Amino acid sequence: MKFLTDKALDRLRDLSDAPDLAGTRYVLLERVARGGMGLIYAARDEKLERRVALKVLDVEDRGGELARRLIREAQVLASLEHPGIVPVHDVGTLQDGRVFYTMKFVEGQRLDKHLEGVESRSDRLRLFLRICEAVAFAHARGILHRDLKPANVMVGSFGEVLVLDWGLAKIFAKVAASAAESGSDSTIVRQTSGTGVIGERTETAATTAHGTVMGTPGYMSPEQARGDHAQLDERSDIFSLGALLRFLLARNSLANAASQENLSSHMLDKSLEAICAKATAQRPEHRYGSVTQFASDVSRYLDGLPVSARRETFLDKAVRFYRRNNVAILLIAAYLVMRVILLLVSHR
Amino acid sequence: MNKILLGLLLGAVLGAIDGATAWFTPAVRAQLAGIIIGSTAKGIIAGVAIGFFARKVHSLLLGIVFGLAVGFVLAFLVAYLQHGYYLPIILPGSLVGVIVGYATQRYGTNAVTASATR
Numbered sequence: 408m409k410f411l412t413d414k415a416l417d418r419l420r421d422l423s424d425a426p427d428l429a430g431t432r433y434v435l436l437e438r439v440a441r442g443g444m445g446l447i448y449a450a451r452d453e454k455l456e457r458r459v460a461l462k463v464l465d466v467e468d469r470g471g472e473l474a475r476r477l478i479r480e481a482q483v484l485a486s487l488e489h490p491g492i493v494p495v496h497d498v499g500t501l502q503d504g505r506v507f508y509t510m511k512f513v514e515g516q517r518l519d520k521h522l523e524g525v526e527s528r529s530d531r532l533r534l535f536l537r538i539c540e541a542v543a544f545a546h547a548r549g550i551l552h553r554d555l556k557p558a559n560v561m562v563g564s565f566g567e568v569l570v571l572d573w574g575l576a577k578i579f580a581k582v583a584a585s586a587a588e589s590g591s592d593s594t595i596v597r598q599t600s601g602t603g604v605i606g607e608r609t610e611t612a613a614t615t616a617h618g619t620v621m622g623t624p625g626y627m628s629p630e631q632a633r634g635d636h637a638q639l640d641e642r643s644d645i646f647s648l649g650a651l652l653r654f655l656l657a658r659n660s661l662a663n664a665a666s667q668e669n670l671s672s673h674m675l676d677k678s679l680e681a682i683c684a685k686a687t688a689q690r691p692e693h694r695y696g697s698v699t700q701f702a703s704d705v706s707r708y709l710d711g712l713p714v715s716a717r718r719e720t721f722l723d724k725a726v727r728f729y730r731r732n733n734v735a736i737l738l739i740a741a742y743l744v745m746r747v748i749l750l751l752v753s754h755r
Numbered sequence: 756m757n758k759i760l761l762g763l764l765l766g767a768v769l770g771a772i773d774g775a776t777a778w779f780t781p782a783v784r785a786q787l788a789g790i791i792i793g794s795t796a797k798g799i800i801a802g803v804a805i806g807f808f809a810r811k812v813h814s815l816l817l818g819i820v821f822g823l824a825v826g827f828v829l830a831f832l833v834a835y836l837q838h839g840y841y842l843p844i845i846l847p848g849s850l851v852g853v854i855v856g857y858a859t860q861r862y863g864t865n866a867v868t869a870s871a872t873r
Contacts, residue, residue, distance in 0.1 A: 735861065738854045745850060749843050750779050 426463045426501050433461060433509065441465075444473060449512060452496070459496055463507040474506040481508035483550060484573055491541025493569050513571075515563035522557075522655065531655045532709055537568040539648060539702035545573070546641045546698055553639070555647035556626040557654055626650045629689050642691040645701055649686025649694075652705070656683070678708050681717035758863030762806025763799055765858055769851045770798020776847070783840075797833060797848070801825045802855050809859035818860035819853055826852020 428435050428450065436449040439460065450461040464473050478498055485495040498508040515521070518534075525531055538560055542552060552559075552573060559572045628646035630638040656679060682704050688694045695701040704714045711731040713719055719727070729736060756764075774794025777783050783790060801822075808821045830848025834841045 734857060735854070738850070738857060742847065742850045742854065745846060746776055749846065750776075753780060753843065 424465065426461075426505060426507065427503060428461075428501065430502050431499055431507075432497075433459065435461075445477065450509065452509070458512045459509040460493075460512045461507055461509045463501065464505050468505070474500075474504075477506045477508065480573070484508075484510065487545055487548065487550065487573065489541055489544045491537060491544070491568055491570055492573065493571060513561045513563055513569050515561050515567070515569075517558055518560035518562060519557040519654075521562040528656070529709060532705055534562070534568060535648075535652055535655055536702050536705055536709075538570060538651065539698050539705070541568070541570040542644055542648060543698040543702065546644065551639065551641060552644050552647070553627070553631065554623060555644055555651055556623045557651065558623075560651075628691070630691060638691065640691070641697060642694045645686050645694050645698060646688075646691075648698065648701060649683050652686065653683050677723075678714045678717050682708065682714055685716040756863060757806075758809040758859045758865065759803060759806035761863045762802035762804075762809065762855055762859045764802070765855050766798035766800070766802020766805070766851070767795050768798070769854060770795040770801075773798065773847050773851055780843075793833065797829050798851065798855075801829050801848075801852055805852065805855045806859050806863065809856070809863055810865060813860070815857065815860045818856040820856070822852040822854070822856020822859075823849055824852070826850070826855075 424446065425435055425438070426446075426448070432452055432454045433450040434453060436451055436458070438446060439449050440447040444464060444466060445462045446465045448461045448463070450459050451457070452459050462477070464477055466473065468474055481495050481498045484493065488494065493510045493513060496509045496511070498506070500506050522531065525534065538555075542555065545552060550573070552570065554572055555570070559570060561569045561571055563569065624632075626647045628639075628643040631643050631646075682701075685704075686694055686701055695704070700715070704716055707714050711727060713724070713727070771791055771794065774791035775787075777790045777794075778787055804825050805818070805822045809818050812818065812821075826849040827845060829852075830845040831841075833848070834844040837844065
């Protein structure tokens with residue numbers, strides 16, 4: 408008797424899980440990721456002859472609640488027409504009754520991978536500002552992401568920045584739970600009771616109960632970690648963005664510690680630290696009031712201007728002024744030195 | 756600030772200061788007023804020329820090179836007419852041109868031209 412290898416079993420499992428796209432305009436290519444409550448496949452749109460990403464439910468759907476949620480997720484995404492948010496192309500139902508939707512297939516890298524090739528801190532901050540643009544756009548439409556983390560940001564091959572996995576946030580506001588991802592950087596769904604965590608859930612539930620926690624440790628705000636839905640507003644996403652900014656800067660300091668840009672920038676680093684600290688304050692009222700304000704402070708830092716998160720001393724102002732105008736100051740100093748030398752020479 | 760206006764003001768101020776330093780040279784102290792006026796006029800001419808250049812060419816390096824060239828040429832002319840003091844006139848004059856060239860490129864803004872949409 409011959410036993411199947413684990414690899415072969417995995418392959419068979421994948422094949423059995425693969426959705427049957429018969430009757431649709433799509434041809435399945437490969438599985439690319441697992442989302443909050445579904446699997447994401449690369450597929451080919453036969454009519455438009457293009458590659459798309461196809462998301463389909465992979466968990467049992469009692470009463471059609473998850474199907475409604477997936478459609479709602481697609482509707483939410485479709486309402487967010489922004490260059491930083493993945494556009495939805497189509498919604499449909501497979502022959503087995505499972506709902507799916509297709510969206511733009513983003514060819515690129517996850518933010519954490521992409522950062523390995525980005526040396527300049529300024530470039531990283533500009534990248535961060537583009538993430539902020541997408542989140543601010545969603546906030547303006549009353550939608551919170553609630554799971555912002557490096558894994559949910561994609562950088563395309565032409566430098567386009569896309570914030571992914573919006574469905575979870577919207578669904579979180581309406582309905583509880585989804586299948587959990589595994590790993591330390593994965594989204595968790597956890598039921599809390601009173602003061603303690605009583606267990607992680609991987610199955611679905613019909614409604615959002617107070618104490619249901621969804622998010623990623625290290626990136627979710629304290630109020631989100633407590634499952635305190637009533638307190639959740641855009642400042643919760645600001646906390647996640649602050650953690651994301653810290654991630655960007657921490658990686659930067661490791662990868663680029665010896666670069667010229669990082670030398671003699673102690674004061675400015677304090678400003679960045681203050682920005683991060685304000686964004687990730689424990690109490691929402693101590694954070695930025697909006698993503699726009701947050702992004703504005705980062706922009707001001709990039710432009711060498713004072714930031715609202717930090718009160719500067721006179722020395723800080725002087726250092727910042729010098730950093731902004733160092734060439735002009737050096738030219739004037741050179742002029743004065745030359746004048747003194749000429750005077751000394753002429754008086755000999 | 757408008758690049759031409761910035762060049763003009765900076766050229767005038769630096770030119771005046773440049774001329775005023777003649778006070779430290781006792782031999783020419785008697786003609787100090789004339790030197791200051793002449794140096795200011797030179798600074799204004801250089802500043803306006805450099806400002807115009809900055810408006811047309813958006814390059815820090817070229818702005819500095821052009822400023823250096825204008826400052827040098829004007830200072831050389833002044834020194835030539837003075838029949839002396841080549842180094843004390845040309846060196847600061849050229850550096851003033853460099854400063855104005857840098858400042859107009861770095862700090863000057865292009866004048867907004869109103870264009871009607873038809």
